[in-house]
Amino acid sequence: MTDTKIPVHLEINGRHHDLQIEPRVTLLDALRDRLGLTGTKKGCDHGQCGACTVHVDGERVLACLTLAAQAEGRAITTIEGLAREGELHPVQAAFLEQDAFQCGYCTPGQIMSAVACIREGHAGSDEEIREYMAGNLCRCGAYPHIVAAVRQAALEAAQ
Amino acid sequence: MRDFSYLRATSAEAARQAAALPGAMLLAGGTTLIDLAKCGVAQPDTLVDISHLKGLDRIEVGERGATIGALARMGHVADHADIKSRFPAVSEALWQAASAQIRNMATIGGNLMQRTRCPYFRDPSNFSACNKREPGSGCSAIGGVTRGHAVLGASEACIAMYPGDLAVALVAFDAIVHLGERRLLVDDFFLLPGETPDREHAIEPGEMVTAIEIPSSAAARRSTYLKVRDRQSYEFAAASAAVGLELEADGRTIRDLRVALGGVATKPWRARAVEDALKGKVLEPDAVRAASLLAVEGAVDHGANHYKIELAPRVVARAILKLGDAA
Numbered sequence: 001m002t003d004t005k006i007p008v009h010l011e012i013n014g015r016h017h018d019l020q021i022e023p024r025v026t027l028l029d030a031l032r033d034r035l036g037l038t039g040t041k042k043g044c045d046h047g048q049c050g051a052c053t054v055h056v057d058g059e060r061v062l063a064c065l066t067l068a069a070q071a072e073g074r075a076i077t078t079i080e081g082l083a084r085e086g087e088l089h090p091v092q093a094a095f096l097e098q099d100a101f102q103c104g105y106c107t108p109g110q111i112m113s114a115v116a117c118i119r120e121g122h123a124g125s126d127e128e129i130r131e132y133m134a135g136n137l138c139r140c141g142a143y144p145h146i147v148a149a150v151r152q153a154a155l156e157a158a159q
Numbered sequence: 160m161r162d163f164s165y166l167r168a169t170s171a172e173a174a175r176q177a178a179a180l181p182g183a184m185l186l187a188g189g190t191t192l193i194d195l196a197k198c199g200v201a202q203p204d205t206l207v208d209i210s211h212l213k214g215l216d217r218i219e220v221g222e223r224g225a226t227i228g229a230l231a232r233m234g235h236v237a238d239h240a241d242i243k244s245r246f247p248a249v250s251e252a253l254w255q256a257a258s259a260q261i262r263n264m265a266t267i268g269g270n271l272m273q274r275t276r277c278p279y280f281r282d283p284s285n286f287s288a289c290n291k292r293e294p295g296s297g298c299s300a301i302g303g304v305t306r307g308h309a310v311l312g313a314s315e316a317c318i319a320m321y322p323g324d325l326a327v328a329l330v331a332f333d334a335i336v337h338l339g340e341r342r343l344l345v346d347d348f349f350l351l352p353g354e355t356p357d358r359e360h361a362i363e364p365g366e367m368v369t370a371i372e373i374p375s376s377a378a379a380r381r382s383t384y385l386k387v388r389d390r391q392s393y394e395f396a397a398a399s400a401a402v403g404l405e406l407e408a409d410g411r412t413i414r415d416l417r418v419a420l421g422g423v424a425t426k427p428w429r430a431r432a433v434e435d436a437l438k439g440k441v442l443e444p445d446a447v448r449a450a451s452l453l454a455v456e457g458a459v460d461h462g463a464n465h466y467k468i469e470l471a472p473r474v475v476a477r478a479i480l481k482l483g484d485a486a
Contacts, residue, residue, distance in 0.1 A: 006165060023165035023206070026193070046194050047261060059234075059263045065193045066264070069165045070186070070208055113260065120238075122259070134392035135258020 008069050012037065013081025019068065027071050028052045028063035031078060039079035039108045043137075050136035053109040054078050060116035079108035082115065091115050091153045100149035102140035110136045114150045123154035160197045164205045168212060171369065175339070177207045179365035185209055187230060188264040190257070191273050199283050200274075200292060210266075215369065220245060224374040229268030229337075229367070233325070234259065236267060246373055248331065248382035248401045252324040252421075255386045258393050268368035270325050271336060271348065272360065276395060277319035279303060290316040291356040305461040307395070310468050312425035317356030318461060319425060321349065324386065327421035328401040329371065330429045332379045337370040338362060345371065349426035378403030378415045385478040386421070387470065396422030398471040400454075402478040406442065413437050418475055420454055423467045430454040433475060442483045444476075451476040 005020045010030065019034055028045070031037040031054070043051030045064045052063040055077040082089040091114050094100070101107040113136045117123050122132035129150045130143075138146060168174035178185045182204030186192055189210075195201035209215075215230040220241035227236055236242055237253035257265065279286040279299035288297035300308055300318050309320040329345040336348045348361050362368070373379065382403035388394040399421035405414045416437050420428040432453035440446055451472040458468045 004164070022162050024160050024162045024196075046197060047190055050258065050260060053260055060260050061264050062190075062260045065189050065261075067165065067186075067189065067193065067206075067208075069167075070189065070210055073211065117259065120259070131254075131392050132259050135260045 006069065008072050010035075010068065010071060010076060011074070012076045013078060014075075021068060023067065023069055025068050026064055027054070027066040027068045027076070030068035031063060037078055037080055041105055041108055043106070043109075048137075049106070049109075050113060051106050051109040053112040053136065055112060055116060058116075058119075060113050077112075079112055082111070089115065090156050091118070091149070094149040094153040094156070095146075098145050098149035098152060100142055100145040101138075102142050106136060106138045106140075110138065110146055114146075114153065117150065118154045118157050123150055126151060129154075160193075161199075161202055163196075163203050165208065166205055167208045171209070171212055171215060171367065174207050174209045174212065175365060175367045177205070178367065180205070183207055185367060187266040187269040188232065188261075190261050190265045191269060195274060195281070198281050200281060209367075216266075218242065222375065224372055225249075226370055226372045227267050229369050229371075230266045232263060233257070233265045233267065233270060234262035237262065244380075245375060246328070246332070246379050246382065248328040248379070248384040248403060249325065249373065251384035252328040252386075252399075252401060255384065255392075256324040267325070267371060270323060271345070271368055271371070272362075273323050274359070275319035276322045277308065280319055291319055291352070291359075294355070294357045301461065304463065306463040308461055308464050309425045310423050310458040310460050310464055310471075311420070311428055311455065312351050313459065314352045314354065314356070314425075316354055317352035317425070319352070319356065320422065321424060321426045322395045322422075323427070324384065324396065324399060324421055326427040327399060327419045328382070328384055329373065330427040331401040331403060331417040331419035332373055332376060332382070334371055334373040336368060337372065338366045339369055341366070342372075345427070346429055352425050376403070376415070376417075377405035378417045381405065381482055382417070383478055383482055385474055385481070387474050388422075398422045398467055398474045400471070400475045400478045402475065402482060404442075404479065404482040406483075411441050411443075413440055413442050416479070418454065418479070420471055420475070423455070423458075423471045430475065432456055437479075442479075444480060447479050447483075448472075448476045451479070 041051040043049035184203040186206040286299040386399040403417035418430040436450040
């Protein structure tokens with residue numbers, strides 16, 4: 001055990017950040033508490049809800065079970081990094097159009113997961129979308145609209 | 160979560176040596192370890208991060224079988240074209256496990272080291288008695304809420320269920336775990352709780368899982384993983400079966416059969432009695448259903464988990480018959 005902080009260099013949404021943190025700090029806490037990037041949400045903090053989904057080297061992972069130190073040297077993308085020059089990402093736009101949320105707390109995780117789900121090629125049918133989006137829970141129960149939004153964005157991406 | 164030191168390993172050998180020191184643990188995907196550290200179950204002094212090591216994540220499939228590096232991640236193995244075609248049960252066990260996010264993080268080596276989901280094991284602040292966590296302290300699960308606990312392989316010291324899926328398919332097909340130079344059947348890698356439930360794996364301090372090897376077989380090529388659970392996805396098995404089938408040239412007589420169970424036992428559970436009862440017999444629904452009852456020979460329930468004794472043979476029979484129909 002140690003009280004020593006360690007230097008951790010993170011690349012988030014293309015910007016570089018230098019932190020001095022305890023080794024136990026998760027990527028989720030580093031994003032929210034140290035860097036003010038509060039778009040990534042803390043739900044269960046145990047890998048059971050998907051609210052903290054971010055991309056590491058282009059793949060969707062859970063920031064709550066990733067140590068910030070482990071993410072050094074990787075390219076991290078959060079919900080704040082999806083829009084380009086003020087234009088919503090097509091998945092963000094599809095969530096708006098399909099009214100794919102109620103309270104909105106799970107939405108950043110849903111959207112990050114959906115972007116990756118489409119990129120992986122796992123959004124080929126409603127059944128496949130439900131299976132490959134199963135790691136993102138929505139307590140409001142907006143699932144039918146979430147599936148519709150992912151389906152719409154997947155079809156747009158295929159065109 | 161208690162703090163610890165963080166060490167990024169520069170080679171597998173350096174990692175193995177660093178992790179051999181008291182209080183040190185290997186960190187790969189972190190999906191079990193960081194979770195358990197937050198629960199206060201894992202209390203490492205040092206985490207040796209091996210997730211950046213190169214070359215340990217290869218997936219090689221040849222005529223004799225597949226060799227999968229310890230750092231290959233679950234999602235990549237599940238989606239690998241040759242794993243899907245030659246070992247469908249392995250791919251299916253993987254994509255039906257956890258979530259896409261967790262499968263992108265969790266490694267194959269770490270998967271073998273996954274700990275039980277027993278809620279008493281996971282909650283030291285409310286349940287001090289747990290022989291798995293604290294040898295000799297007792298078992299809070301016995302006499303508690305047991306719906307998710309094991310009906311096979313349990314002892315008076317521990318009834319915690321092995322929660323994983325992949326290893327169920329691995330034991331069905333005689334897979335081998337590589338601990339550096341040492342080789343061990345996956346079936347022997349997992350230990351019964353007996354009087355030492357704290358010891359779950361036949362791995363020694365200073366050893367590290369480096370790869371798993373799955374021998375090719377006709378039964379592995381025609382195989383499936385059937386997982387029944389309380390919700391359709393992102394859930395542990397209520398009962399599951401990895402089954403592989405090879406028929407004689409007549410297309411109806413069973414030449415080879417592999418059966419292993421998940422969700423019902425304290426370790427991945429090979430059901431050789433079912434295999435032996437059906438080998439050489441004609442594949443026929445009544446015979447399959449009767450033989451599948453042997454899967455739970457010797458099962459003991461603790462009340463709320465009794466349903467597993469009825470469910471598991473049905474899952475086995477359904478999986479065998481599904482493969483038979485596909486013949």
